[in-house]
Amino acid sequence: MTDPTLPNLSRLRGFIGDFTRLVERRGDDEAAILDSGRGLLAGLVALDDWLPDAYAQPDPVHYRQYLLHCDPHERFSVVSFVWGPGQRTPIHDHTVWGLVGVLRGAEHSQRYELRDGPPIPTAADRLPVGSVEAVSPRIGDVHAISNALADRPSISIHVYGGNIGAIRRSVFDPLTGERKPFISGYANSALPNLWDRSKPVPQAA
């Protein structure tokens, strides 16, 4: 039985199973996780038929982050980031590996290098739908992301090497470089129930 109006939760459920197996196998081999994880995330964002609307809602003022799944041992988390038109993150770090896959719209990524004084802009990229970018303390951990579209929301799916909403990390003043402590939390107190297989499953595309 299929209903094309229902989100195809089996896609996210499969991704979570696959990513759980990846961290079980590769543990803290960050390079291996980013390498294989990039492929898994590219597969997840290749089709936009699975994200429930509740986790795709922009806020009028700020970008939003909705937790979709946290590994029970907090080895990784999966988060839906929603940017309204003109919205952007502060300049921030992660302290763990992270993968950003664009599901809807387009995003702009600006990377920074930290020295004394203001953060120094380095690579800038436009991230189209389907693209995946990686960050980590090893490969470059400081960036700001913004919606590249002026007329509609953009959404990306992020995977991090920890429970990102609970990690003590930093934001940086763009003019002075001053570092401020930051724990992001999540916008949502309820997660999608991916496990009710008694509900109709939409046809996989």
Add this chain to the structure above:
Amino acid sequence: MTDPTLPNLSRLRGFIGDFTRLVERRGDDEAAILDSGRGLLAGLVALDDWLPDAYAQPDPVHYRQYLLHCDPHERFSVVSFVWGPGQRTPIHDHTVWGLVGVLRGAEHSQRYELRDGPPIPTAADRLPVGSVEAVSPRIGDVHAISNALADRPSISIHVYGGNIGAIRRSVFDPLTGERKPFISGYANSALPNLWDRSKPVPQAA
């Protein structure tokens, strides 16, 4: 920072971490899982400060089952069962191991043996708050549970050796023993977000 009006989600989060480690270590050693799992579940239901109200709501007509957590590999699930006054399950099986821990109120458990004809009642037990009962195909898998209280809801927390809402199992006609296929599903399309540690955490009791 503590707020006694907020559910103490850290208790459920800790239980899920502990139970995940248990199934990782013991795999399909059902006796070992029931033995250690019974202690973990007794610890979870020993204090009634953690279940969010959304997963404690009775339905006017039928008992309800709310998924609280499903293991990403579907090795186990944790479910809140809420019985209004007078409500009961049909006679049913599970096909996997299960643990029932009473969190609030009191329940009545009636076990059955299956032969030709109507199910044969065997052990009957009143399950007070804090008690834990086990079922499985090995130790006896067919029972019916009802609210033992006529004037208020009772709630028990169940743990099963699979994604119980998705498992093909059976209910049995009490008069004829006729077996009918049954996939229970879940009452909820959203799960509690246990992972936002940026929220105030209530004082552990």
